[in-house]
Amino acid sequence: MPEARFDVIGIGSAIVDILARAGDDFINAHGMVKGTMALCDAARSRFIYDRMGRAIEISGGSAANSMAGIASLGGSPAFIGKVGKDKLGEIFAHDIKVGGVEFFGSLGVQPTATCLILVTPDGQRTMNTYLGACTEVGPDDIDETKIADAHVTYIEGYQWDTPQAKAAIRKATRAAKGAGRQVALSLSDPFVVERHRGDLLDLIRDDVDILFGNEDEIFRMYEAGDLNSAIERLRGAKVLAVMTRGAKGAVVFDGQTTAAVDAAPVAKVVDTTGAGDLFAAGFLFGYTHGRPLLSCARIGAMAAAEIISHMGARPEVPLHELLVKQGL
Amino acid sequence: MPEARFDVIGIGSAIVDILARAGDDFINAHGMVKGTMALCDAARSRFIYDRMGRAIEISGGSAANSMAGIASLGGSPAFIGKVGKDKLGEIFAHDIKVGGVEFFGSLGVQPTATCLILVTPDGQRTMNTYLGACTEVGPDDIDETKIADAHVTYIEGYQWDTPQAKAAIRKATRAAKGAGRQVALSLSDPFVVERHRGDLLDLIRDDVDILFGNEDEIFRMYEAGDLNSAIERLRGAKVLAVMTRGAKGAVVFDGQTTAAVDAAPVAKVVDTTGAGDLFAAGFLFGYTHGRPLLSCARIGAMAAAEIISHMGARPEVPLHELLVKQGL
Numbered sequence: 001m002p003e004a005r006f007d008v009i010g011i012g013s014a015i016v017d018i019l020a021r022a023g024d025d026f027i028n029a030h031g032m033v034k035g036t037m038a039l040c041d042a043a044r045s046r047f048i049y050d051r052m053g054r055a056i057e058i059s060g061g062s063a064a065n066s067m068a069g070i071a072s073l074g075g076s077p078a079f080i081g082k083v084g085k086d087k088l089g090e091i092f093a094h095d096i097k098v099g100g101v102e103f104f105g106s107l108g109v110q111p112t113a114t115c116l117i118l119v120t121p122d123g124q125r126t127m128n129t130y131l132g133a134c135t136e137v138g139p140d141d142i143d144e145t146k147i148a149d150a151h152v153t154y155i156e157g158y159q160w161d162t163p164q165a166k167a168a169i170r171k172a173t174r175a176a177k178g179a180g181r182q183v184a185l186s187l188s189d190p191f192v193v194e195r196h197r198g199d200l201l202d203l204i205r206d207d208v209d210i211l212f213g214n215e216d217e218i219f220r221m222y223e224a225g226d227l228n229s230a231i232e233r234l235r236g237a238k239v240l241a242v243m244t245r246g247a248k249g250a251v252v253f254d255g256q257t258t259a260a261v262d263a264a265p266v267a268k269v270v271d272t273t274g275a276g277d278l279f280a281a282g283f284l285f286g287y288t289h290g291r292p293l294l295s296c297a298r299i300g301a302m303a304a305a306e307i308i309s310h311m312g313a314r315p316e317v318p319l320h321e322l323l324v325k326q327g328l
Numbered sequence: 329m330p331e332a333r334f335d336v337i338g339i340g341s342a343i344v345d346i347l348a349r350a351g352d353d354f355i356n357a358h359g360m361v362k363g364t365m366a367l368c369d370a371a372r373s374r375f376i377y378d379r380m381g382r383a384i385e386i387s388g389g390s391a392a393n394s395m396a397g398i399a400s401l402g403g404s405p406a407f408i409g410k411v412g413k414d415k416l417g418e419i420f421a422h423d424i425k426v427g428g429v430e431f432f433g434s435l436g437v438q439p440t441a442t443c444l445i446l447v448t449p450d451g452q453r454t455m456n457t458y459l460g461a462c463t464e465v466g467p468d469d470i471d472e473t474k475i476a477d478a479h480v481t482y483i484e485g486y487q488w489d490t491p492q493a494k495a496a497i498r499k500a501t502r503a504a505k506g507a508g509r510q511v512a513l514s515l516s517d518p519f520v521v522e523r524h525r526g527d528l529l530d531l532i533r534d535d536v537d538i539l540f541g542n543e544d545e546i547f548r549m550y551e552a553g554d555l556n557s558a559i560e561r562l563r564g565a566k567v568l569a570v571m572t573r574g575a576k577g578a579v580v581f582d583g584q585t586t587a588a589v590d591a592a593p594v595a596k597v598v599d600t601t602g603a604g605d606l607f608a609a610g611f612l613f614g615y616t617h618g619r620p621l622l623s624c625a626r627i628g629a630m631a632a633a634e635i636i637s638h639m640g641a642r643p644e645v646p647l648h649e650l651l652v653k654q655g656l
Contacts, residue, residue, distance in 0.1 A: 021644075054396070054427045054642060055387035057419065066383070087415045091385065099382045217472060316349075316639075 002180070006102065007075040007288035009150035010141070011172055012063025013134040013158055014081030014096075014105065015113040016088045018275030019125075020055040021117035027126050030240055034120065037189045039161060045076035045130035048116050057088075058312035059095035060115055062188055064157040065274045065313040068148065069281025069303050074320040075288065078102040078150060080141055081174075082132040089113035106141060123308065129160065138164035142171045148179035151288045152210070153282070157188030158219075160196040173207035186280055187213035193220045204237060211239045212280045212286070218243050218326040227251070232257060242297070244279050249255025250301060252293050261297040262306035265313065275314025278303040282319075299328050330508070334430065335616035339470070340391025340460040341486055341502055342409030342579040344431065344443040347453075347601065347639050348383040350446035355454050365455040365517045367394040367489060373423065373458035376444050383414075386426060386640035387423035389627035390484040393602045394558040397609025397631050400477045401434055401647040403616065405511045406430040406478060408469055408500075416440035423642065434469060436461030451636065453598035459490065466492035467499045472484055475500050476507035479616045480538070482608070485516030485545075488524040491608070501535035502605045514608055515541035521548045532565055547572050556581070557652075559586060570625070572607050580621050586596030589625040592633035600643025606631040610647075627656050 010296040025033050030048060040048070059068075067138045079101050083089030089112040096103045112173035115127040137159070147153055147214035153176040185200070185208045187193055193200065193213075200221065204211060211234075213221065218241065231253050234241045241253045249262040282303035286296030305320055310316050355362050358376060367374070387396075394600060395405035407429050411417030417440040424431045444456040465487070475481055479506040487493040501511045512537045514530070515521055520598050521528065521541075528549065539562075541549065546569065552558035562569045570579045577590040610631035614624030631647055638644050650656075 049422065052426070054387070054423045055419075058639065059382070091383075094377065095382045098380070165342060 001015045002190035003188055004151045005076070005083050005147055006078045006150035008067065008070055008081065008152045008154050008284050009078040009156040010063035010067040010110065010149060011080045011169065012156040012157065012234045013061045013113055013131065014064060014083045014092050014116045015061035015116050015129065016092055017060035017115045017312060018049070018055045019058065019119060019273065020269070021118045022052060022120060022122055026052070027118060027120065032118070032126050032128070033232040034126050035124050036191055036293040037129055039159070040128050040130055045114065045116060047130065048128050050117060052118060054277050056311060056312060057091070059092050060274070060313050061184060062158055063154055064096055064276050065277035066154060066281040066284070067101045068096060068314050069278045069319065070285050070313045072117070073282065073323060075285045075287040075293065075302065077291045078104060078146065079170040080104045082106055082108045082137050082141065084108055084110055088114065089133070097243055099314070101261045104143065104146060108136040110144045117273055119271045119273070119311065123272050125271060125273040135162045135164065137162065137168055139167045142175065144166050144175035145157055146174050147175040148181065152182045152284060154186070154284065156182045156186050157192040157196070157200065160192060160199060164198070169203070173203065177207050182205045182209040184210035184212065184284065186276065187211070187221060188294060190216045190220055193217050197221060203240060204239070206238055212236070212276065213243045214244045215248070240281055242280070250279065250297050252297050254293060261294065261301050264301040266309050269308050270312045272308050275304045275306045277313055278307040279313070293309060295328065299323065302326055302328060332479045333404070333616050334406045335477035336390035336395065336480045336482050336612050337406040337408065337475060338395040338400055338489065339408045339497065340481040340484040341389045341441055341459065342392060342411045342420050342431055343389035343422055343443045343445045343457065343462070343638065345445050345601065346377070347386065347445045347447060347599070348381040350380060350448060352448055355381070355446060355448060357581055360446070360454050360456070361454050362454050364519055365457055365486070368456050368458055371608065373442065373444060376456050379446060382448060383397050384639060385419070386642060387420050390486055390514060390600070390605050391482055391649065392424055393605035394482060394609040394612070395429045396424060396427045396642050397606045397647060399612050400643045400647040401610065401613040401631070401651060403613045404433060406474065408432045410434055410436045410469065412436055412438055412440040415438055416442065417461070417619040427642070429649035432471065432474060432487045437466065445601055447599045447601070447639065451600050453601040454598060464488065465496055467495045470496050470499045470503065470626050472503040475503040476509065478509060478611060480510045480512050482512045482514070482540045482612065484514050485520040486527065487525070488520060488527060494527070497531070499509045499565070501531065505535050510537040511535045512540065512612065513547060513606065515539070515545035515560045518544045518548055521545050525549060532567060534610065539565070539569045542572045542574070542604060549632065570608070570611055572598035572604055578607065578625050579593060580625050587625065588616050589622065589629050592629040594633045596635050597636050598641045600636050602635045603632045605641055606635040606643070623656065630654055630656060
């Protein structure tokens with residue numbers, strides 16, 4: 001690969017997570033679908049917040065978590081996103097910068113986005129996102145020279161929920177391809193796939209080199225009922241597909257060969273928030289550092305295991321130390 | 329004891345903690361004294377924040393932590409404090425209310441207080457507090473009927489750093505004694521003792537029934553070089569003294585008898601923030617529920633052990649469940 005300033009540049013929602021423990025009854029009583037992300041307006045967000053339990057605040061956002069993970073592994077990531085001119089915006093900007101991510105952020109007029117995350121006793125997370133300033137991300141936020149200066153441009157599927165952001169993404173992916181760089185897309189959420197399947201299939205066909213998703217998301221995207229039929233359809237999609245399977249590990253398919261890795265062991269699953277984001281971080285760190293695909297997936301599994309062992313989607317320990325410790 | 333609406337009413341700083349891991353070199357390079365609390369103005373707070381690592385935000389404040397602990401144990405606490413009209417103020421108010429504490433809060437004109445907490449690899453915490461709206465707490469915030477409706481009024485020594493608060497405390501302790509209630513004081517920090525020793529000795533003499541402090545704080549307060557001489561001097565102070573000793577457990581002295589408890593076992597000390605606050609919570613829960621002193625201290629040790637096993641000074645698991653599980 002030609003030289004680049006950044007391993008990966010992520011474009012995504014700049015969110016501060018507000019995490020609390022909750023029972024399954026709370027999820028059901030408030031009409032949430034466990035394990036998924038629902039968008040909500042300011043009023044709904046306030047309604048849920050007033051009823052949820054004692055919380056902790058940790059910077060989040062899917063692509064931002066991935067970039068923080070790459071930095072923690074010792075890579076060189078950048079992030080493009082928009083925060084509000086408020087305390088949570090300061091918190092987001094602080095955390096991403098001091099975490100080693102080059103932050104190309106700008107200020108929106110709306111408040112910084114928040115994600116109310118309910119963590120049930122099984123460690124599963126259910127998310128309620130108020131997008132706020134994130135909805136203001138548009139083509140003007142994409143500086144093509146920065147995109148050209150990254151080996152991989154990384155897009156979160158969540159971005160598809162705001163019309164302005166779609167145009168920004170298209171501008172970014174075109175710029176990346178034009179500069180001979182690669183594009184990675186994370187499907188983010190089964191409902192995102194349901195809402196935007198056609199658009200996302202077009203994007204994948206035109207510009208995507210690496211596709212991240214969990215089983216549910218990939219199956220829905222390719223209308224597959226099982227792993228074999230999903231792989232058959234991915235063959236036609238001509239992408240490097242990285243499919244996470246929770247406790248069953250992950251499968252990587254490069255159009256010809258399928259490689260599988262086990263999930264890395266975890267003493268106790270505390271909170272699955274960020275599991276997919278950190279898997280992608282580990283994979284892309286390996287990928288942009290010339291590792292074989294199986295090694296990339298193993299680093300992904302290691303990073304995911306760290307993140308689900310505690311609350312929040314940003315690593316608690318420097319991942320580059322784990323990398324050395326685990327001989328990866 | 330005559331009936332009361334609250335077991336304990338706490339008066340203290342309404343603070344949101346901003347916690348990050350740091351090496352000892354960071355503590356030294358920034359002129360901090362490890363394990364203590366330093367006050368800082370907005371500029372110093374910003375200076376430290378810009379240089380400290382990725383953080384998480386969790387509601388804190390010494391007396392507020394203790395009240396949250398009492399609620400988690402199943403007790404009926406209340407809290408008086410002042411937040412700013414901002415996002416962190418909302419977060420503080422949300423967390424204390426949904427945690428089961430009756431919050432008699434009001435809005436100041438300054439921003440909500442923050443405490444930048446650096447947690448070193450040994451789990452020790454070093455704190456930098458910007459008091460903001462907390463400096464506006466004054467006698468007008470003390471409603472004597474609410475004080476009279478609590479078995480114990482609990483004061484944090486930190487309050488002594490703001491002149492207005494001193495007057496508020498004196499009003500509260502006088503009201504408590506006038507209503508035949510008890511007053512508890514936490515010494516909070518060795519530097520607080522150094523700064524306000526004379527004032528605090530007067531307060532103890534006049535109004536305090538229960539005194540909380542760690543070894544260092546109590547030794548400084550009574551100019552004692554060892555446990556025996558400290559106990560000898562406490563005899564003259566005519567208070568129930570509860571002295572925490574870190575990994576060595578705690579000692580309770582009621583003026584005649586000394587009782588000691590071991591520290592409760594912890595797999596790994598992650599962050600000592602709130603250890604003293606939660607010991608006080610456990611002790612006061614037991615005390616206001618008619619438990620013998622040794623049992624009070626055991627509940628304190630249990631609550632302290634929970635809080636140091638994770639980041640932040642608010643319990644992660646319901647303490648009343650631990651109480652049952654551990655047969656306390």
